[in-house]
Amino acid sequence: MKNQPRPRIAARALIEQSGALLLIKCFDHRGYWYYLPGGGQRANETLHECLHRELYEELGVRIDIDELLFVRxxxxxxxxxxxxxxxxxxxxxxxxxxxxxxEEVCQGASPDPDQMGFAWVDRSRMNDILFFPRSIAATIFDMKNGGYLGEIR
Known part of the structure; x- marks a missing residue:
């Protein structure tokens, strides 16, 4: 069992401004798709430190972290x-x-390889885009301390 893969831990940010959600924008054979900014935690790094680093790398911004919304x-x-x-x-x-x-959002100095940029997506458009996790696209704006959501896509 030595070579058994281990789960990767990631921290993500839900940033809403004027009724729009800040998302990472990507492109592949499916077309454009989107996800919450953030990324993988490094050894000896807290989740908050991870989130600060990732948001600066991806979007060139500093953030304030509020409450934990959910784990999936x-x-x-x-x-x-x-x-x-x-x-x-x-x-x-x-x-x-x-x-x-x-802070002004821009393409950060170290974006993810599949990252094409970012987008502010209005609440009314969440069901019209390919957003991951898909199962909560319609309800993500209203999330409040949802706890553990389980294995969702």
Whole structure:
């Protein structure tokens, strides 16, 4: 069992401003798709430190972190239609965050390889875009300390 893959832990930010959600924008054979900014936790790094680093790398911004909203998992081997690699298992911890006053979002110095940019997506458009996790696209604006959501896509 030494070579058994371990779950990856990631921190994500839900940043809402004027009725729109800040999302990472990507492109592949499916077209444009979106997800919450943030990323993988490094060794000896707290989730808050991870989130501060990731938001600066991806979007060049400083943030204030508010409450924990929810925890979700994605286990690729349970889905036949996923683009994720076999064996991929990620635990995501999502926090409500705010941009530090005066911060302007831009393409950060170290964006993710699939990142095409960012988008502010209005609440009314969430069901019209390919957003991950898909199952909460319609309700994500209203999340309040949802706890553990389980394995969702």
């Amino acid at each position: 998992e994605i286990i690729a081997d349970r889905h036949h239609d996923t683009e994720l690699p076999a064996g991929f298992h990620q635990v995501e911890v999502v926090f409500r965050c705010r941009l530090v006053d005066g």
